[in-house]
Structure formats: C-alpha cells, structure tokens
Amino acid sequence: MNESHKDMGAPHLSKKILDLIEQKGLSPKPRWHFFVREWVVWGMVCVALLVGSLATTLTIYIGNASRFMERHILFSDLLFLFRLVPFLWLFLLCIAIFYTVYALRETRRGYRWSSSWLVAGAVGVSILIGSSAHALGIGEAIDRYLLTEMPLYKPLTNFHPKMWMDMEKGVVAGTVTEVEKETFMIKKLDGEILKIMVVSEKDMHALPELHEGMRVRVVGTTTIEGGENVFKSTAVEPFRGRGGSLFKRVRIPPLPEMKER
Amino acid sequence: MIRVSTEREAFGCIVDRYEEKLLRYLRRIMPGLGEEAFDVLQEIFIKAYVNAQGFDTTLSFSSWIYRIAHNEAVNWLRKKKARPETIELGDDDFQTFTQSMEIAHGTHERALTKDAVTRTLSHMPEKYYTVLVLHFLEGKSYEEISDILTMPSGTVATLLHRAKKQFSSIHEQHHDE
Numbered sequence: 311m312n313e314s315h316k317d318m319g320a321p322h323l324s325k326k327i328l329d330l331i332e333q334k335g336l337s338p339k340p341r342w343h344f345f346v347r348e349w350v351v352w353g354m355v356c357v358a359l360l361v362g363s364l365a366t367t368l369t370i371y372i373g374n375a376s377r378f379m380e381r382h383i384l385f386s387d388l389l390f391l392f393r394l395v396p397f398l399w400l401f402l403l404c405i406a407i408f409y410t411v412y413a414l415r416e417t418r419r420g421y422r423w424s425s426s427w428l429v430a431g432a433v434g435v436s437i438l439i440g441s442s443a444h445a446l447g448i449g450e451a452i453d454r455y456l457l458t459e460m461p462l463y464k465p466l467t468n469f470h471p472k473m474w475m476d477m478e479k480g481v482v483a484g485t486v487t488e489v490e491k492e493t494f495m496i497k498k499l500d501g502e503i504l505k506i507m508v509v510s511e512k513d514m515h516a517l518p519e520l521h522e523g524m525r526v527r528v529v530g531t532t533t534i535e536g537g538e539n540v541f542k543s544t545a546v547e548p549f550r551g552r553g554g555s556l557f558k559r560v561r562i563p564p565l566p567e568m569k570e571r
Numbered sequence: 572m573i574r575v576s577t578e579r580e581a582f583g584c585i586v587d588r589y590e591e592k593l594l595r596y597l598r599r600i601m602p603g604l605g606e607e608a609f610d611v612l613q614e615i616f617i618k619a620y621v622n623a624q625g626f627d628t629t630l631s632f633s634s635w636i637y638r639i640a641h642n643e644a645v646n647w648l649r650k651k652k653a654r655p656e657t658i659e660l661g662d663d664d665f666q667t668f669t670q671s672m673e674i675a676h677g678t679h680e681r682a683l684t685k686d687a688v689t690r691t692l693s694h695m696p697e698k699y700y701t702v703l704v705l706h707f708l709e710g711k712s713y714e715e716i717s718d719i720l721t722m723p724s725g726t727v728a729t730l731l732h733r734a735k736k737q738f739s740s741i742h743e744q745h746h747d748e
Binding site: 323324325326327328330331332336337338339340341343344418419421422423424 | 578583584586590612613616617620622624625627717723724725726
C-alpha cells in the first residue's frame with residue numbers, strides 16, 4: 311500500500327513537477343500579495359470592531375437615557391421597559407461581534423485562538439472603545455443626528471418623545487420658558503405650558519443650570535392649586551436628545567407628601 | 572534567470588524530501604485513492620510552489636506543507652463527493668497504531684486485531700479519524716496538528732480525546748456483535 315511510485319517505475323516526481331511548472335509558466339505569487347491579503351483581513355477586523363464599538367456606545371447612551379424613567383416611575387411597567395431596549399443597536403453589536411470573530415479567524419494565526427477567547431476579546435474591545443466614545447458624547451451626537459436626519463431611525467429604535475411626557479406616570483418633558491424663585495414654567499413637547507413647583511428656595515439653589523430655553527425632564531406628581539395644574543417635582547434632569555448623562559443630574563429631595571408614593 | 576533556476580532546484584529538493592511522506596499521508600486519509608494520489612500530490616506541490624512566499628516562518632515547513640496536503644485532500648474528496656469507506660492499514664501502520672493507542676489508552680481488555688481496528692476506523696467520523704492518523708501514525712504533536720488542521724490546540728486535544736473514546740466504544744460494540 312505504501313509502495314513508492316518511484317519503485318513502480320514512474321518518472322521522478324520532482325522532475326515531473328518542475329517540468330510542469332516550466333511548461334505552465336508558473337511562478338510564486340509575490341510576497342506583497344500575502345501582505346495585502348493580511349492587511350485587508352485586519353482592515354475588516356478593525357471596521358467590524360469600530361461598528362461594534364459604535365453600537366456599544368449607542369446601546370450605553372440609550373440605555374442610560376432610559377434609566378431615568380426606569381429609576382423613577384416605570385420599574386413595574388415591563389412592557390414599557392421592553393420598548394426602551396435599544397434592540398437595533400444590540401442586533402448590530404451582535405452582527406459586528408460575529409463578523410469580527412469571522413475576520414480574526416481569517417488572519418494568518420487567527421485559528422490558534424478558541425472562539426470563546428475571540429468573542430470575549432471582541433466584546434471587551436467594543437465595550438472599552440464604546441464606553442470611551444460614550445464618555446466623549448459620541449453616542450449622543452450620533453443618536454441626535456440619526457433622529458433628525460434619518461426618518462426611518464425613529465420607528466426602528468422605538469423612539470417616541472411623547473413617552474417622556476406621561477403626567478399620569480409622573481414624568482414630563484419640555485423647554486424651560488420662565489424661571490422664578492420657587493417655580494419654573496416649561497413648554498411641554500406637545501406645546502402646552504406647565505407650571506413646575508420646586509419645594510423651597512434651597513432647592514432652587516440646587517438648580518444652577520436651569521435657565522430659559524433649557525430642555526428638561528421632570529419627575530413628580532400633578533396637583534391642582536388655585537384652579538391650575540401644577541406639577542410638583544422630585545427630580546429634574548437636563549433633556550438633550552434622549553436625555554443622556556453629559557450634564558450633572560440635579561436631584562430635588564421629595565416633598566413630604568410624596569414619600570408615600 | 573539564475574535565481575529562478577536556483578529556486579526551482581531548491582523546490583525540487585523539497586519535493587524529493589516530502590513526496591513519500593505526503594503520499595503516505597494521502598493514502599492514510601484517502602484510502603482506495605490508487606493512482607489518483609499522484610495527481611493530488613502533484614497539485615499539492617504546485618500549490619506549495621505558487622504560495623511559497625506566503626509561508627509563515629513561525630510554523631514548521633512540515634506543518635505548512637501538510638496543511639496544503641490536507642486541504643487538497645479534503646477538496647478532492649468534496650469534488651468527487653467521495654467518502655473513504657474502507658480504511659486499509661498496512662502491517663507497520665497497524666503495529667504503530669495499536670502500540671500508540673495502548674500506550675495512550677491503557678491495555679485493552681480485548682486484543683486489537685488488524686481486522687477489528689480497520690473495521691473500527693472505517694466507522695469513525697472523518698474528523699476523529701484524521702486526528703488519530705496525524706497523532707498516532709504521522710507522529711504529529713498537538714501544536715503541529717493545530718497548525719495543519721488550522722484549529723486551536725485545545726480543540727485538537729478535545730478531538731483526540733473524543734476520538735480515542737469513540738474508538739474504544741465502536742471497538743467494543745463490534746466485538747460484542
């Protein structure tokens with residue numbers, strides 16, 4: 311079975327192969343061909359990691375923005391919380407991780423790492439770059455850009471600004487139109503003007519950034535005072551895009567009667 | 572011109588050095604190949620020549636050329652839609668294999684006969700059979716098998732462990748029948 315072809319009287323294989331190489335005019339592929347291939351593959355790895363990092367940034371940003379509601383009012387409303395999950399970006403993150411692992415496997419020595427290490431590495435790098443980009447405000451910038459420039463983005467990410475304006479659930483959003491000693495007025499996202507009551511002067515001092523034209527989100531309860539709707543606030547937060555954590559969040563101590571909520 | 576001629580001469584030496592080894596490997600993983608083995612072998616050396624500049628110097632040359640041989644064999648089997656049905660073991664291979672398996676696996680309760688071993692190997696999935704051949708017949712280390720089959724060494728170790736386990740199980744099963 312292991313009898314050599316030389317013993318069988320066949321022509322010497324090396325001569326046969328060298329003749330064939332000469333006859334066909336074959337020559338070794340140049341070294342740069344392999345370098346280019348390797349660089350292209352690493353380029354694909356970088357692109358996939360970049361997409362994964364951006365998806366992570368957006369996931370962190372949107373998750374952070376939604377946390378404002380989760381923290382204050384919606385912890386029991388699972389269906390609503392489900393709508394806040396940035397599935398589009400999570401899906402893109404999964405695709406990017408999958409593609410990163412695939413491209414890494416195609417690198418010269420990629421086969422030496424196990425899939426679990428490659429996935430862990432890709433997720434780790436995406437989180438590292440993604441959270442750095444989030445800290446720089448890149449996630450917010452991209453989200454705002456897509457919300458204003460891409461009509462399809464809003465429905466894809468389940469973004470409905472009015473969900474930040476459910477007074478029954480104790481949340482309202484709008485632009486500050488007037489700031490007084492203990493109260494401030496906001497123009498809600500639906501255009502209606504609402505008076506927000508802050509507990510005391512001390513609390514007003516806690517809102518140094520509050521100024522006309524600033525977009526805010528407010529958590530509290532609605533009461534009627536002097537025949538008009540007044541919203542008593544327990545927390546105020548600047549509202550840019552979806553919210554975001556670029557600005558320092560301002561907390562107002564809850565009013566005594568609100569502690570029972 | 573002189574450089575090309577020297578390169579080709581050097582390549583001729585490589586062919587002389589590896590043709591026996593690769594032919595033996597091809598026949599082990601593609602039993603019943605017959606004269607077509609030389610066509611496959613020729614294709615392997617042509618590919619090695621054309622891709623010579625892509626040789627990764629961190630690998631051993633042997634692993635690199637075995638990798639080309641293995642890929643070529645897999646392609647050939649895929650093209651022909653063939654699957655090795657009956658494994659044929661030479662006397663030397665049988666000796667090496669049973670000795671290695673016994674060392675690796677402890678002495679079998681039942682003696683390994685050549686018929687039983689070939690029958691057992693013929694019933695094993697290709698991936699298990701390939702790692703057994705590379706490790707026990709070709710004498711390749713985990714690291715070398717990892718470079719040949721382009722998979723992590725941990726996976727090679729797992730495959731080898733499962734292959735040995737499956738070998739014992741199929742062997743027992745056939746013996747009972």
